[in-house]
Amino acid sequence: MNPFSNTETAFQLKSNQDLKKAKFLFLCIEKPALTKFGTVFLNTAMKYNFPFAKGIVKDTLFRHFCGGETMQKCIPVIQNMYSKGVSSILDYSVEGKEEEATFDHTVQETVKIINFAADNPAIPFSVFKPTGFGRLGLYEKAGSQQLLSDSEKEEWQRVCNRYYQVCELSHTLGLPIMIDAEESWMQTAVDDLTEELMKKFNQEKCIVWGTLQMYRKGRLDFLKSQRKKAENGGYFIGFKIVRGAYMEKERERAQKMGYPSPIQPDKESTDRQYDEAMNFMLQNIDRISLYSGTHNEASNERLIELIAQYGLKKNHPKIWFGQLYGMSDNISFNLGKLGYNIAKYLPYGPIRNVVPYLTRRAEENTSVAGQTGRELSLLRKEILRRGI
Numbered sequence: 049m050n051p052f053s054n055t056e057t058a059f060q061l062k063s064n065q066d067l068k069k070a071k072f073l074f075l076c077i078e079k080p081a082l083t084k085f086g087t088v089f090l091n092t093a094m095k096y097n098f099p100f101a102k103g104i105v106k107d108t109l110f111r112h113f114c115g116g117e118t119m120q121k122c123i124p125v126i127q128n129m130y131s132k133g134v135s136s137i138l139d140y141s142v143e144g145k146e147e148e149a150t151f152d153h154t155v156q157e158t159v160k161i162i163n164f165a166a167d168n169p170a171i172p173f174s175v176f177k178p179t180g181f182g183r184l185g186l187y188e189k190a191g192s193q194q195l196l197s198d199s200e201k202e203e204w205q206r207v208c209n210r211y212y213q214v215c216e217l218s219h220t221l222g223l224p225i226m227i228d229a230e231e232s233w234m235q236t237a238v239d240d241l242t243e244e245l246m247k248k249f250n251q252e253k254c255i256v257w258g259t260l261q262m263y264r265k266g267r268l269d270f271l272k273s274q275r276k277k278a279e280n281g282g283y284f285i286g287f288k289i290v291r292g293a294y295m296e297k298e299r300e301r302a303q304k305m306g307y308p309s310p311i312q313p314d315k316e317s318t319d320r321q322y323d324e325a326m327n328f329m330l331q332n333i334d335r336i337s338l339y340s341g342t343h344n345e346a347s348n349e350r351l352i353e354l355i356a357q358y359g360l361k362k363n364h365p366k367i368w369f370g371q372l373y374g375m376s377d378n379i380s381f382n383l384g385k386l387g388y389n390i391a392k393y394l395p396y397g398p399i400r401n402v403v404p405y406l407t408r409r410a411e412e413n414t415s416v417a418g419q420t421g422r423e424l425s426l427l428r429k430e431i432l433r434r435g436i
């Protein structure tokens with residue numbers, strides 16, 4: 049029987065009104081033309097400070113996909129979810145800014161999250177995005193064999209210092225920190241830096257976690273090589289595995305620039321690599337920690353099976369399930385009820401600044417086959433069950 053079909057459990061924290069609003073939202077998101085128009089409209093309206101725009105966003109996308117405008121405002125959401133067995137990962141979701149002052153501000157915010165989370169059992173990790181700490185173009189250059197100019201060297205050093213600062217604090221407080229993955233052409237620099245930090249801070253347990261996008265060719269081999277290095281170096285490693293969020297962009301760029309696409313040829317290959325990675329990680333659980341970030345029910349079921357197959361505890365401290373706030377509550381809350389470790393990304397930030405994140409979420413829900421239909425059918429089922 050599908051362990052994720054219980055909608056009463058899935059939506060236990062949603063009021064009747066919440067459910068109706070969510071249904072309306074997903075009905076809008078289901079229409080690609082409307083989502084496309086809405087994305088342009090909202091980004092423009094926020095840019096030019098249209099007075100009504102903030103209110104519209106707040107009552108629709110923001111309300112559904114974010115915990116609040118500040119960390120403090122997320123506390124009720126965090127506590128409510130935790131009371132139902134679901135933990136949170138605070139995700140400061142300000143995107144698309146490339147100024148040094150913004151990077152420094154993001155570091156300060158990440159430091160606040162780490163300090164806050166270290167005292168709160170409902171928040172088992174902190175997280176940051178590489179482009180929150182440095183320019184994409186700089187990562188690309190630092191990861192290639194190109195020489196950096198003197199000013200770029202200094203800029204890169206500042207990026208490294210930012211990573212070091214948050215990872216060192218995480219190590220001191222004993223709170224794991226996850227580094228998201230973004231475009232493949234910047235990932236080599238992120239991987240190298242992550243490996244260095246793992247060596248430094250993961251001597252006793254896994255504090256620094258990387259992310260592997262399984263839609264990329266060769267990531268399973270990369271995982272295996274990371275395990276070997278960790279084994280030889282006597283340190284621990286941890287990875288969030290995801291399928292990957294930039295498929296169209298990756299393929300378009302590869303085609304435009306005339307290099308082979310780094311993306312798997314088809315969905316089945318991505319799925320296969322995802323399953324193989326989970327299997328490999330559980331086989332090597334003494335050395336590797338796993339956070340499986342997916343809304344795919346089959347992948348979540350597969351992990352449940354693997355945990356049983358390897359005779360591991362449901363709440364093994366090195367195995368985590370994860371979804372995004374506002375999506376796949378049927379998976380998250382049913383996993384929580386069954387006693388598995390589950391932590392949802394909980395985005396927050398000033399409404400104006402999280403609009404790019406929010407419109408990306410809407411676009412992803414439009415483009416990931418079946419995602420919106422699934423959310424809608426679960427919402428309809430629960431609305432029917434409640435008779436509202």
Ligand SMILES: Cc1cc2nc3c(=O)[nH]c(=O)nc-3n(C[C@H](O)[C@H](O)[C@H](O)COP(=O)(O)OP(=O)(O)OC[C@H]3O[C@@H](n4cnc5c(N)ncnc54)[C@H](O)[C@@H]3O)c2cc1C
Pocket residue numbers: 227228229230259261263290291292293294295311312313314315316318341342343344370371372392393416417
């Ligand atoms: C908690 C969490 C954290 C996340 N963090 C990150 C992150 O750091 N970096 C990041 O990039 N993404 C991240 N994501 C997003 C993730 O990568 C996926 O885009 C998203 O979750 C959809 O994949 P799925 O496994 O949930 O669903 P599914 O519907 O099973 O998979 C959809 C995904 O499959 C892949 N795919 C689809 N069609 C094809 C095809 N034809 N060929 C090859 N592959 C295909 C694509 O990756 C697509 O997004 C995160 C997701 C979650 C839940």
